[in-house]
Amino acid sequence: xxxxxxxxxxxxxxxxxxxxxxxxxxxxxxxxxxxxxxxxxxxxxxxxxxxxxxxxxxxxxxxxxxxxxxxxxxxxxxxxxxxxxxxxxxxxxxxxxxxxxxxxxxxxxxxxxxxxxxxxxxxxxxxxxxxxxxxxxxxxxxxxxxxxxxxxxxxxxxxxxxxxxxxxxxxxxxxxxxxxxxxxxxxxxxxxxxxxxxxxxxxxxxxxxxxxxxxxxxxxxxxxxxxxxxxxxxxxxxxxxxxxxxxxxxxxxxxxxxxxxxxxxxxxxxxxxxxxxxxxxxxxxxxxxxxxxxxxxxxxxxxxxxxxxxxxxxxxxxxxxxxxxxxxxxxxxxxxxxxxxxxxxxxxxxxxxxxxxxxxxxxxxxxxxxxxxxxxxxxxxxxxxxxxxxxxxxxxxxxxxxxxxxxxxxxxxxxxxxxxxxxxxxxxxxxxxxxxxxxxxxxxxxxxxxxxxxxxxxxxxxxxxxxxxxxxxxxxxxxxxxxxxxxxxxxxxxxxxxxxxxxxxxxxxxxxxxxxxxxxxxxxxxxxxxxxxxxxxxxxxxxxxxxxxxxxxxxxxxxxxxxxxxxxxxxxxxxxxxxxxxxxxxxxxxxxxxxxxxxxxxxxxxxxxxxxxxxxxxxxxxxxxxxxxxxxxxxxxxxxxxxxxxxxxxxxxxxxxxxxxxxxxxxxxxxxxxxxxxxxxxxxxxxxxxxxxxxxxxxxxxxxxxxxxxxxxxxxxxxxxxxxxxxxxxxxxxxxxxxxxxxxxxxxxxxxxxxxxxxxxxxxxxxxxxxxxxxxxxxxxxxxxxxxxxxxxxxxxxxxxxxxxxxxxxxxxxxxxxxxxxxxxxxxxxxxxxxxxxxxxxxxxxxxxxxxxxxxxxxxxxxxxxxxxxxxxxxx
Amino acid sequence: xxxxxxxxxxxxxxxxxxxxxxxxxxxxxxxxxxxxxxxxxxxxxxxxxxxxxxxxxxxxxxxxxxxxxxxxxxxxxxxxxxxxxxxxxxxxxxxxxxxxxxxxxxxxxxxxx
Numbered sequence: 001x002x003x004x005x006x007x008x009x010x011x012x013x014x015x016x017x018x019x020x021x022x023x024x025x026x027x028x029x030x031x032x033x034x035x036x037x038x039x040x041x042x043x044x045x046x047x048x049x050x051x052x053x054x055x056x057x058x059x060x061x062x063x064x065x066x067x068x069x070x071x072x073x074x075x076x077x078x079x080x081x082x083x084x085x086x087x088x089x090x091x092x093x094x095x096x097x098x099x100x101x102x103x104x105x106x107x108x109x110x111x112x113x114x115x116x117x118x119x120x121x122x123x124x125x126x127x128x129x130x131x132x133x134x135x136x137x138x139x140x141x142x143x144x145x146x147x148x149x150x151x152x153x154x155x156x157x158x159x160x161x162x163x164x165x166x167x168x169x170x171x172x173x174x175x176x177x178x179x180x181x182x183x184x185x186x187x188x189x190x191x192x193x194x195x196x197x198x199x200x201x202x203x204x205x206x207x208x209x210x211x212x213x214x215x216x217x218x219x220x221x222x223x224x225x226x227x228x229x230x231x232x233x234x235x236x237x238x239x240x241x242x243x244x245x246x247x248x249x250x251x252x253x254x255x256x257x258x259x260x261x262x263x264x265x266x267x268x269x270x271x272x273x274x275x276x277x278x279x280x281x282x283x284x285x286x287x288x289x290x291x292x293x294x295x296x297x298x299x300x301x302x303x304x305x306x307x308x309x310x311x312x313x314x315x316x317x318x319x320x321x322x323x324x325x326x327x328x329x330x331x332x333x334x335x336x337x338x339x340x341x342x343x344x345x346x347x348x349x350x351x352x353x354x355x356x357x358x359x360x361x362x363x364x365x366x367x368x369x370x371x372x373x374x375x376x377x378x379x380x381x382x383x384x385x386x387x388x389x390x391x392x393x394x395x396x397x398x399x400x401x402x403x404x405x406x407x408x409x410x411x412x413x414x415x416x417x418x419x420x421x422x423x424x425x426x427x428x429x430x431x432x433x434x435x436x437x438x439x440x441x442x443x444x445x446x447x448x449x450x451x452x453x454x455x456x457x458x459x460x461x462x463x464x465x466x467x468x469x470x471x472x473x474x475x476x477x478x479x480x481x482x483x484x485x486x487x488x489x490x491x492x493x494x495x496x497x498x499x500x501x502x503x504x505x506x507x508x509x510x511x512x513x514x515x516x517x518x519x520x521x522x523x524x525x526x527x528x529x530x531x532x533x534x535x536x537x538x539x540x541x542x543x544x545x546x547x548x549x550x551x552x553x554x555x556x557x558x559x560x561x562x563x564x565x566x567x568x569x570x571x572x573x574x575x576x577x578x579x580x581x582x583x584x585x586x587x588x589x590x591x592x593x594x595x596x597x598x599x600x601x602x603x604x605x606x607x608x609x610x611x612x613x614x615x616x617x618x619x620x621x622x623x624x625x626x627x628x629x630x631x632x633x634x635x636x637x638x639x640x641x642x643x644x645x646x647x648x649x650x651x652x653x654x655x656x657x658x659x660x661x662x663x664x665x666x667x668x669x670x671x672x673x674x675x676x677x678x679x680x681x682x683x684x685x686x687x688x689x690x691x692x693x694x695x696x697x698x699x700x701x702x703x704x705x706x707x708x709x710x711x712x713x714x715x716x717x718x719x720x721x722x723x724x725x726x727x728x729x730x731x732x733x734x735x736x737x738x739x740x741x742x743x744x745x746x747x748x749x750x751x752x753x754x755x756x757x758x759x760x761x762x763x764x765x766x767x768x769x770x771x772x773x774x775x776x777x778x779x780x781x782x783x784x785x786x787x788x789x790x791x792x793x794x795x796x797x798x799x800x801x802x803x804x805x806x807x808x809x810x811x812x813x814x815x816x817x818x819x820x821x822x823x824x825x826x827x828x829x830x831x832x833x834x835x836x837x838x839x840x841x842x843x844x845x846x847x848x849x850x851x852x853x854x855x856x857x858x859x860x861x862x863x864x865x866x867x868x869x870x871x872x873x874x875x876x
Numbered sequence: 877x878x879x880x881x882x883x884x885x886x887x888x889x890x891x892x893x894x895x896x897x898x899x900x901x902x903x904x905x906x907x908x909x910x911x912x913x914x915x916x917x918x919x920x921x922x923x924x925x926x927x928x929x930x931x932x933x934x935x936x937x938x939x940x941x942x943x944x945x946x947x948x949x950x951x952x953x954x955x956x957x958x959x960x961x962x963x964x965x966x967x968x969x970x971x972x973x974x975x976x977x978x979x980x981x982x983x984x985x986x987x988x989x
Binding site for chain 1: 901902903906918919920921923924927928942945946947948949950951952
């Protein structure tokens with residue numbers, strides 16, 4: 001037998017002590033222990049311990065277990081809760097203004113959050129309806145020309161599809177889509193213009209679109225088959241069933257309707273009104289009616305390659321295969337190769353910013369930014385709410401004290417105020433949904449192009465998400481006040497009565513107000529600055545002529561033929577051809593070699609006919625424009641800009657005249673220098689530029705227009721175009737409009753920031769107003785006494801508002817400093833031609849906010865100060 | 877008369893307490909019952925019975941001394957009250973009455989008449 005004393009099982013012991021009635025614990029525990037030691041002697045320690053545990057377990061019975069608190073509370077639940085409701089309603093309606101402020105603040109914050117939730121929800125929905133979305137991908141390609149900075153594009157050379165299918169295992173199907181299936185559909189005496197795509201016969205194996213009539217596996221097999229969407233079919237012929245009918249499209253042929261399908265859903269990344277079979281495109285290429293690109297490895301603009309991965313396969317080796325193909329297929333071409341990559345279809349929207357998107361695009365960044373801002377505003381609203389609720393609590397501390405003294409438990413107090421909070425929250429939620437319904441259409445209409453992503457309808461799933469979200473917010477906003485209420489010490493509360501001043505305590509509230517106002521000021525200043533930048537951009541002199549210039553896309557036509565036709569139009573008083581439109585976007589580069597130093601530099605170039613310079617009124621600072629080159633002549637003369645001169649170290653523009661450089665391999669003489677014009681975006685600095693005449697790079701025809709009647713002129717241009725190109729539509733733009741459009745995003749920015757600033761400011765002011773109301777009411781006694789002793793109204797107003805004013809001034813300084821630093825030091829320098837954050841922008845924002853704040857505080861303090869002191873003192 | 881009904885187990889407990897005379901406390905009652913009646917009762921079950929008996933007024937208890945074997949906790953001694961003795965007698969009488977009314981032939985021969 002062991003000599004050391006055995007110990008009773010600790011856990012069972014503690015457990016028993018916990019659940020046993022206090023009055024009988026001693027006796028029972030003693031008996032248990034006595035028996036334990038006896039058992040150790042008799043049966044050994046292990047068995048003794050087991051017996052002990054067993055005994056404790058069997059002690060769980062009504063005569064032994066103590067009464068836990070729960071049991072008493074449950075008895076008066078229902079009438080108690082009814083009382084809570086009554087009190088809640090009464091308290092809320094007694095202080096209508098306060099309650100209103102509380103609700104409105106939270107509602108506004110929530111409605112903004114709802115808007116963003118809606119946006120995110122809509123964006124995330126994209127392409128989720130495809131059954132095979134987990135296995136559906138597409139190929140993207142980036143053509144790489146020497147050190148030409150290219151962007152990744154959604155288009156891919158179409159022959160890659162067949163090669164992939166043949167050589168890569170683990171791929172179930174590959175399907176090609178070719179865009180620009182457009183034309184006038186003619187049926188009987190009805191004629192409609194429609195846009196669509198050409199698609200492979202296995203289209204429906206990849207994409208889950210609903211084919212209402214027709215057989216999905218055969219509808220796109222035969223050449224000259226066409227599938228119409230339901231709305232197109234309705235538009236074309238509302239009463240006749242179009243299945244099997246022949247529709248003729250001029251310059252394309254007769255198509256047989258092999259299917260009618262439901263319209264592609266709004267959250268599909270690509271949309272179309274009709275689908276032509278891919279075999280039709282191949283046939284049309286044979287007939288030379290459309291560009292022969294389905295077998296062209298160098299076509300990076302017409303086609304898209306989508307593929308479906310076999311179940312359970314992962315295709316790591318696909319990328320290495322693609323990398324090999326990218327270089328091997330283009331070996332014959334100097335300085336050129338392609339980079340192919342894969343992209344999951346569900347990650348197209350939101351996703352990377354690619355060129356040549358088949359449909360909608362939405363980069364992820366703006367959504368994240370908007371989301372964070374909305375979150376900020378929501379937090380601000382919630383804090384406001386919490387703030388004001390706690391303020392209310394202090395006023396009711398007497399009531400809480402009495403309740404506690406009479407015997408209310410912490411839990412009951414908590415429930416009471418939670419009920420109040422729930423009522424308030426429900427009302428706020430309802431309110432916020434109403435506000436949301438109002439601002440959503442405004443939001444959609446004021447932000448250009450957001451309607452591609454956000455739908456005006458509110459499907460039930462969305463509403464459900466809202467309600468969950470709103471409840472969640474309401475719960476969190478409400479829980480802190482409720483916790484706070486239940487912790488108030490009763491005696492302290494009874495004693496202190498109404499002299500609870502809030503500003504000497506709880507620094508949190510001061511911080512809150514300062515933060516809210518700073519944020520509002522920040523937004524307003526930013527909005528002002530962005531507006532200033534926008535106006536500046538609009539008025540900026542790019543250095544060349546912008547008015548009455550029209551640009552046509554060449555679209556692979558012969559520019560001589562086109563120019564001949566266009567010259568015939570009397571209203572056209574000048575023509576040139578070029579590789580890019582001035583002032584828009586980045587452009588191409590070529591290699592320029594300095595024969596002296598032998599350095600090769602990638603340099604921006606514009607290929608343009610000699611008229612280009614006169615047409616755009618570009619100032620020539622030295623030398624002359626190059627002479628028009630004959631088609632068999634080699635390149636011999638170029639022009640450069642002042643930046644080029646400086647870059648290569650010449651002291652003056654005259655000095656570089658006559659110098660020779662290797663331009664794309666040919667030795668060329670510099671005949672002239674142009675002034676530094678902003679040929680790229682004005683956000684960019686002006687880089688060295690080479691101007692040369694290389695017709696193979698032309699992509700645009702530039703026309704100078706005169707005459708008042710623009711419509712007739714445009715019609716004539718259309719006719720001239722149609723005489724040369726029957727397949728494609730005219731793509732025409734006015735230079736000045738196009739330049740304005742590049743600053744579109746500035747408009748978006750201004751509107752969004754203005755909107756957010758307004759919201760933030762409203763919430764901040766509401767919070768301040770609430771505080772002012774509370775402050776005035778709590779200090780009623782003090783005001784009364786001061787007045788009785790002889791203070792004037794103005795003196796009183798000053799005393800009451802002093803602390804507020806200090807906070808607002810602090811907020812102004814903080815917000816202003818933050819805005820200035822961020823904008824002036826970080827954001828604006830990114831833009832080459834930028835405005836500065838000026839005094840006006842800052843002061844006007846401060847002025848607006850100060851006035852609002854003073855109005856809020858002043859109105860309440862004035863009201864309080866003008867009260868009859870007798871009324872205030874009589875209250876006690 | 878309801879509430880003064882004596883359950884079978886409670887009767888055993890009462891009798892045991894009387895047997896133990898002055899030495900009836902938790903452990904001793906439990907062990908006596910375990911040994912003499914071949915039942916394996918738990919201290920908890922015993923406690924239920926004891927508290928019911930106390931409620932009915934059949935037993936009373938008083939606190940005894942503490943001791944180290946009991947972890948410093950005191951004992952509690954139980955004694956049967958007059959009311960309890962009465963109840964026991966009543967129960968016994970009821971049994972005997974019923975026994976005497978059983979027809980002789982039904983009884984097992986080994987037990988005699």
